[in-house]
Structure formats: structure tokens, C-alpha cells
């Protein structure tokens with residue numbers, strides 16, 4: 001195996017430590033405790049696990065965590081009333097509504113209801129627009145986490161060819177904007193891209209976020225490239241009956257023979273997502289109180 005493995009779990013721990021340091025300082029010097037509200041509609045088991053992890057990490061960083069669970073049949077009116085209440089609450093600096101929401105609710109409308117200055121998912125039209133304009137907003141947690149890993153791994157990205165596979169508002173588009181800000185030459189590839197393998201082979205930085213397990217093969221990777229795997233597909237475990245296993249979008253064994261560095265799944269990008277959620281909450285808290293925002297935790 002040629003590539004070095006990027007330890008996202010360890011890196012995320014350092015980000016969470018930085019966050020905890022800022023939180024302690026905010027409490028000590030300003031008597032302010034950053035607060036994160038997480039809203040969960042319905043009883044999706046995977047979502048329950050994520051929300052529990054977010055709560056645990058928020059509390060561990062010294063922040064206030066407010067969990068709000070609504071029944072699966074909650075109306076838009078009920079959900080909006082809760083969001084309005086959180087928007088108005090000065091103890092709440094960040095609001096996240098866990099996705100997916102039940103079918104009768106519309107994610108875009110939910111996001112639009114959240115005050116953009118508290119939108120720690122960075123999903124609102126305002127925050128997407130600020131990012132695209134090169135202005136300060138809140139940046140979607142997973143792309144922000146990937147940026148932090150890349151800055152650490154690659155350093156100066158100026159002039160490098162970056163290929164992002166996936167064009168979602170949640171990941172692909174903001175990731176491409178961040179890489180452009182780093183002066184990469186950016187290509188956004190997607191399901192209609194012709195000869196995807198050839199496009200990927202030009203990438204010095206390859207970021208895969210398609211949601212198809214092990215789609216990116218070793219011969220799609222340019223020798224020496226840095227590969228960031230954002231995919232998380234849960235499949236039945238091949239050896240342990242009744243258990244599941246996580247797979248990324250990249251065929252790890254193959255790609256690791258060719259790349260210079262690669263993120264594993266699990267233990268790569270995933271842990272960075274929650275760390276960046278905490279980072280965004282501290283950033284939002286500092287801005288809300290007119291305080292200097294932390295260095296190294298923003299785009």
C-alpha cells in the first residue's frame with residue numbers, strides 16, 4: 001500500500017479540543033455558553049444515532065445542547081413554531097434540523113425558516129450565496145471538514161486540479177466553492193458526466209460524494225493524488241450475520257495503491273462533520289455577540 005491514511009478521527013479530536021478551548025474562554029471572559037439546538041422529526045433509527053452523537057459531543061465541548069423531538073406526523077406549522085422559538089432564543093446560537101424529514105415536510109422550506117445566522121448546517125440560500133460570493137457566512141459541516149483535512153494534508157492547493165463527484169447543495173456545490181477559494185481548478189462531475197473515469201484521472205485532489213459504494217476504482221485515481229471519500233453506504237456485513245458495515249464511494253484497497261493520501265470509511269470525513277458542527281456553533285455564537293471569531297475553525 002502506497003498511500004498514507006488520513007486519520008479523520010484523530011484530526012476531529014483536535015478540532016473538538018480547539019472548540020472546547022474557545023468555549024471555556026467564552027464562558028470565562030464573557031459569561032457566554034454557546035448553545036446548539038437539534039431538531040429531530042420522527043423516529044428514524046439512523047437519525048436517532050446521529051442526534052445522540054451530536055448531543056454527546058456538544059456537551060463534551062462544554063456547550064449547551066437543546067434536543068427537540070417532534071412526532072413523525074408533526075405539521076409544518078408545529079415545526080415552524082418550534083424553529084421560530086429557537087430563532088428568538090438568545091441561548092441558542094446554532095440550529096440544525098436533522099435530515100431526512102418525513103415526506104410531508106419540505107427540507108428547503110424548513111431550512112428557509114431557520115435564521116441564516118443560526119444555520120450551522122450552512123444550507124440556507126443566504127449562506128450558499130455568501131459562500132459563492134466569497135463573503136463570510138456559515139459553511140456546510142462536511143465540506144468544511146474536508147477543507148480542514150485538505151489544508152492539513154496538501155497545504156497550498158493553488159493551481160491543483162480538483163474534481164468533486166456529486167453536485168448536491170449539502171455537499172458538492174459548497175465543496176467546489178471552497179476548493180475554488182483555495183485557487184484550485186475545479187471540476188464538478190455528476191451522474192451525467194461523460195467518461196467519469198478519465199475526468200477523475202486528471203484530479204490532484206479527488207473528492208467523492210456520490211453515495212454509491214466503492215464506485216471509484218483504482219485506475220480512476222491519478223498516481224500521487226489526494227483522495228477524500230465522503231460516501232457512507234451501510235451494507236449487511238459480509239462475515240457477521242445481522243451486523244452492518246460502512247463502505248465509502250472509493251474502492252479503498254485499490255485506490256490506496258495509487259494515491260499519495262486517502263481518507264478511510266469509517267474514521268475519515270464522518271467524524272469531521274460533527275466536529276465542524278461544533279465549530280460552526282462557536283463561530284455563530286461569537287458573531288452573535290460581536291466577539292472575534294475563532295481562528296482555524298472557519299473557511
Ligand SMILES: Nc1nc(=O)c2c([nH]1)NC[C@@H]1CN(c3ccc(C(=O)N[C@@H](CCC(=O)O)C(=O)O)cc3)C=[N+]21
Pocket residue numbers: 050096097098099100121141232246265266267268269270271272273274
Ligand atoms: N441537517 C443535517 N445535517 C447533517 O450534517 C446530517 C444530516 N442532517 N443527516 C444525516 C447526515 C449524516 N451525517 C453524518 C455525521 C457523522 C458521521 C460519522 O461520524 N461517521 C463515522 C461513523 C459512524 C458509524 O459508525 O455509524 C465515520 O465515518 O467514521 C456520519 C454522517 C450528518 N448528516
